[in-house]
Amino acid sequence: MRMSDIIEEFIKELFDEKDDIEIQRNELAEQFNCVPSQINYVISTRFKPSQGYYVESRRGGGGHIRIKKVNNTKSDYIMHIINNIGSEITANEVDILISDFLTYQILEPKEAKLVKVATSDNVLQLAREVKDKVRARILKNMLLNLE
Numbered sequence: 001m002r003m004s005d006i007i008e009e010f011i012k013e014l015f016d017e018k019d020d021i022e023i024q025r026n027e028l029a030e031q032f033n034c035v036p037s038q039i040n041y042v043i044s045t046r047f048k049p050s051q052g053y054y055v056e057s058r059r060g061g062g063g064h065i066r067i068k069k070v071n072n073t074k075s076d077y078i079m080h081i082i083n084n085i086g087s088e089i090t091a092n093e094v095d096i097l098i099s100d101f102l103t104y105q106i107l108e109p110k111e112a113k114l115v116k117v118a119t120s121d122n123v124l125q126l127a128r129e130v131k132d133k134v135r136a137r138i139l140k141n142m143l144l145n146l147e
Contacts, residue, residue, distance in 0.1 A: 007032055007042045011067070012103075019069045043067070045093075049084045051100050052077060074106055082140050088132035094119045094139060107146070115142055 001009075007028070014021045029036040047053040047067050056066040070080060081097065098116055101107040107115065117123065119135045119142075126134060 003032065003034055003038060004042050004046075007034075007039065008046045011042070011047070015069050020066065021068075022064050022066045024064055039065075046096060049080075051097060052080065052104075077104070077106060078143050078146060082143050085136050085140055087136055089119075089136040089139060090132055091119065091121050091135065094135065097139075111146070115139065118142060 010028075010032075011021070011023070014023075023039075025036050025039045028039050032038070043055060043065060047055055052070045054068045054070065056068075058064055058066075070077070094116065098107070098112045101115075102109065102112050119139050121131070124131050124135055124138075
């Protein structure tokens, strides 16, 4: 596992106990023997509103990062994701969403595989400036038609 994956897993395990956690960036970086910017990277890429999280950061004396997990029904969660995807999404961001969908049992493995294939760069052989836009439209449409 990469360091980012390990940090993400650690943070997600903190959610086993509650839906609202507070972490100290520097302390976490020290615990994982990495630079604080690595913690920022994990939080900014893996704990976004489109993935069902709200992040609040406070700087200065004793600053912290608060992450809140959004608990909704499956339909609410899917609509939350659709509304927060925006007009573009990268293949890497889709992979992270699919991983979360599997973790939270939003998608079955077969459905996840279809979403991944339909939104992959292999299928979307388009100009770079439109690829992520088309991918977002495909993903949103697939999610809207899940149920």
